[in-house]
Amino acid sequence: MNGIELGLLTAIAMVMALFDAVIVKWGAEARTRTSAGVVLFLAFMMIAMIFGAFLYFSSPSSSSLVEALWVSSAAMSLSVFPLVYLFVREAARQMREGATFAPARIEHRRWFGLTVVASLVLNEFLMGVTFQLASGLSAPATGGAVSWIAFAVNSPWFLFPMSIEMIAAAILLRSHLPSGIRIIMIAQSTLMVLAPPVSQNPNWVWFSTVLGSAVMIGIVIYLMEYIYRHRQLVPAFSSYVLALMGVFGIMMAGLYVWLVYGEGFVFAVAVLLEMSIFFEAILAPDRFGEAPAAPWQLRPNWAFGLLAFIFVAELFMGAALDVVLLPGAYLGAFPTLPLAGGSATLLYNAFYNGFWFLAGVSGSTWFLGMMGIEMGALVVFKIRESISRENKIRMALMLGSYAIFATFFPSVYYSNLFPNALSGTQVPVLGWSMGLGSAPIVPSLFLVIFLTYIIFAVTAVLFGRRVVCSVFCTAPVMYQGTTIDTMKSFNRSSGIGHKYLGSRLSSLYSATAGVTMAALVGVSFASYFDQQGILNVSILGQDPSVFLFDLSFSVGWYILFVTIPYVGNYNCVTMGWCYTGLISGAFQKLGFFKLKVRSKEVCRTCTTVDCTKGCPVGLVDMPGHFRTKGEFRSTKCCGVGECVEACPYGNLYISDVRHWVRRRLGRPEVSPTATRRMAGTAPSISATSPALRSASTGPPYGLRPLPMFDGRSPPLDR
Ligand code: SF4
Ligand code: SF4
Numbered sequence: 001m002n003g004i005e006l007g008l009l010t011a012i013a014m015v016m017a018l019f020d021a022v023i024v025k026w027g028a029e030a031r032t033r034t035s036a037g038v039v040l041f042l043a044f045m046m047i048a049m050i051f052g053a054f055l056y057f058s059s060p061s062s063s064s065l066v067e068a069l070w071v072s073s074a075a076m077s078l079s080v081f082p083l084v085y086l087f088v089r090e091a092a093r094q095m096r097e098g099a100t101f102a103p104a105r106i107e108h109r110r111w112f113g114l115t116v117v118a119s120l121v122l123n124e125f126l127m128g129v130t131f132q133l134a135s136g137l138s139a140p141a142t143g144g145a146v147s148w149i150a151f152a153v154n155s156p157w158f159l160f161p162m163s164i165e166m167i168a169a170a171i172l173l174r175s176h177l178p179s180g181i182r183i184i185m186i187a188q189s190t191l192m193v194l195a196p197p198v199s200q201n202p203n204w205v206w207f208s209t210v211l212g213s214a215v216m217i218g219i220v221i222y223l224m225e226y227i228y229r230h231r232q233l234v235p236a237f238s239s240y241v242l243a244l245m246g247v248f249g250i251m252m253a254g255l256y257v258w259l260v261y262g263e264g265f266v267f268a269v270a271v272l273l274e275m276s277i278f279f280e281a282i283l284a285p286d287r288f289g290e291a292p293a294a295p296w297q298l299r300p301n302w303a304f305g306l307l308a309f310i311f312v313a314e315l316f317m318g319a320a321l322d323v324v325l326l327p328g329a330y331l332g333a334f335p336t337l338p339l340a341g342g343s344a345t346l347l348y349n350a351f352y353n354g355f356w357f358l359a360g361v362s363g364s365t366w367f368l369g370m371m372g373i374e375m376g377a378l379v380v381f382k383i384r385e386s387i388s389r390e391n392k393i394r395m396a397l398m399l400g401s402y403a404i405f406a407t408f409f410p411s412v413y414y415s416n417l418f419p420n421a422l423s424g425t426q427v428p429v430l431g432w433s434m435g436l437g438s439a440p441i442v443p444s445l446f447l448v449i450f451l452t453y454i455i456f457a458v459t460a461v462l463f464g465r466r467v468v469c470s471v472f473c474t475a476p477v478m479y480q481g482t483t484i485d486t487m488k489s490f491n492r493s494s495g496i497g498h499k500y501l502g503s504r505l506s507s508l509y510s511a512t513a514g515v516t517m518a519a520l521v522g523v524s525f526a527s528y529f530d531q532q533g534i535l536n537v538s539i540l541g542q543d544p545s546v547f548l549f550d551l552s553f554s555v556g557w558y559i560l561f562v563t564i565p566y567v568g569n570y571n572c573v574t575m576g577w578c579y580t581g582l583i584s585g586a587f588q589k590l591g592f593f594k595l596k597v598r599s600k601e602v603c604r605t606c607t608t609v610d611c612t613k614g615c616p617v618g619l620v621d622m623p624g625h626f627r628t629k630g631e632f633r634s635t636k637c638c639g640v641g642e643c644v645e646a647c648p649y650g651n652l653y654i655s656d657v658r659h660w661v662r663r664r665l666g667r668p669e670v671s672p673t674a675t676r677r678m679a680g681t682a683p684s685i686s687a688t689s690p691a692l693r694s695a696s697t698g699p700p701y702g703l704r705p706l707p708m709f710d711g712r713s714p715p716l717d718r
Contacts, residue, residue: 378481
């Protein structure tokens with residue numbers, strides 16, 4: 001095919017795409033049966049036309065050209081009859097009814113929409129196949145429908161016009177779409193262009209994988225922040241974004257399968273699904289503005305679906321980025337036992353593959369980098385909203401720790417320092433890792449493991465477990481961003497989360513913590529004796545302590561993260577299943593860290609107890625301690641300081657070794673400029689917090705709550 005032919009084909013494809021976009025617009029605006037008939041007629045004409053071209057290009061010859069012209073002309077002619085019938089019927093009715101005549105409305109709007117969607121999908125599919133054949137490519141000789149679908153859809157002739165058609169449709173219907181959904185729709189349409197399976201060219205695969213991932217990350221960040229600022233969602237919006245994230249999950253899985261196995265069918269199916277949900281939604285744009293909106297925080301199943309779909313998409317996106325950007329380290333690195341043999345072997349191998357794939361990807365360079373960008377962006381939004389300087393600094397340190405310990409050390413520094421070390425090798429103390437389980441326990445590691453726990457213990461005694469659980473660990477970056485932090489409401493509303501509320505170490509908590517610590521001790525000895533040759537044990541083919549580490553932080557953590565709507569936020573802390581957190585919590589109990597109030601009296605008269613609503617680990621009993629003792633200690637408190645921000649009187653502060661030193665020096669614990677006196681009635685969190693106040697529309701960034709203070713200090717009553 002020469003340049004002129006290519007240009008001509010491109011121009012035809014673009015014109016057809018834009019005409020399809022106009023059909024979509026007319027379809028969305030059609031209200032009467034006749035207008036719906038015209039839309040379906042035009043869609044059918046497009047199909048008939050492209051089908052004729054398909055007949056010709058599938059076997060080009062003069063006879064097939066004649067045959068193609070006959071078939072498409074006949075199809076077009078026949079399609080006129082139903083339309084003419086519709087018009088004649090309406091005209092007859094108009095004559096009968098005279099002045100009272102009103103055009104017949106579309107009765108089954110949903111079926112009309114689905115028919116238009118099916119026509120568009122068929123049209124685009126035929127276009128993909130026909131233009132591929134016209135550009136000189138051969139049709140797949142084997143593989144049946146699966147190969148044909150991949151051949152038609154994973155082609156520039158399908159994806160590029162489709163993307164233009166979707167963007168054009170969103171622009172044409174912009175006045176019908178609320179801005180949030182319009183932005184998401186245009187971004188998802190752009191994503192169609194960035195489909196790696198369009199070409200085998202390595203530069204294209206690299207470029208489209210990276211840029212496509214960046215666009216998808218942008219969509220997820222936008223969506224998460226949107227639902228943070230719009231707590232009430234209309235059903236059309238919530239169903240749409242759920243379906244979209246589900247399709248993104250399939251698409252990323254398809255991309256991974258294509259990159260590793262060269263099979264493009266799953267990706268193609270995801271593209272067809274994405275296109276279908278887009279057109280189905282945009283053909284009824286007014287639904288996005290319909291009431292009643294419902295609070296998504298009261299819909300745990302929806303929130304779970306959203307988190308689970310986003311996680312699946314990110315998991316496969318991380319794996320795809322790993323194999324594209326670091327093929328030497330990751331291509332072929334994820335385990336694949338054969339899915340064959342008896343049912344027990346088959347089940348074991350499937351579980352083994354799934355477990356180590358999840359563990360391998362979630363600890364990999366690009367997955368962690370991508371999650372850092374995505375969840376880190378939500379933390380940055382949170383920092384902008386935060387009113388406490390100490391909390392802003394903590395969150396900035398938390399982001400820095402994530403960048404250094406989750407990505408730089410394990411992925412850059414160690415690989416340069418120890419080029420022969422296995423990918424993902426962690427060194428406690430120097431790099432983020434949770435002590436035991438970072439590697440099999442051999443005597444040469446004793447010192448470094450010991451140092452790790454010394455650091456955990458000393459910092460927990462001096463500053464509380466927040467050094468680990470709110471700064472060093474990767475977990476708080478995921479928990480602390482605007483949207484996920486909002487999910488702390490599930491600590492109260494979910495059945496399981498509710499059982500772990502409060503600072504009391506319930507029997508359920510004790511059981512979880514007991515099993516966790518017993519497992520840690522057990523696997524540590526097993527690992528050590530295994531390394532000494534005294535025992536010969538492994539779990540799922542891996543050293544026992546390394547297995548527990550991966551089970552806790554690479555597999556279990558993510559499963560419990562997506563199930564936040566059922567088990568509550570910060571569940572590693574609330575449920576006590578993280579051994580590092582448990583150890584840090586125990587040392588915190590012995591140290592200086594506690595929450596203190598400036599005035600017990602203020603807490604006694606406080607009716608809103610907003611501090612408990614701000615707490616992401618559900619320490620609902622703290623006001624009682626403030627009222628009686630003026631302070632509160634709990635091994636579960638991980639020092640995120642949300643309660644400090646939530647208290648509308650500015651009555652609360654975190655006290656650690658620095659405050660103890662000040663006291664010993666005879667100076668006030670908190671600087672006078674940081675203390676403010678309540679004046680009049682306190683505003684409640686729902687009236688002051690940007691987070692909660694934004695339930696329906698949301699404030700612009702930078703808006704700060706304005707508690708009613710007069711700037712002077714209350715008397716410290718201790
Ligand atoms: S409990 Fe464990 S996983 Fe959770 S924040 Fe603390 S150290 Fe991290
Ligand atoms: S919100 Fe403030 S004043 Fe009210 S109980 Fe909590 S710390 Fe005390």
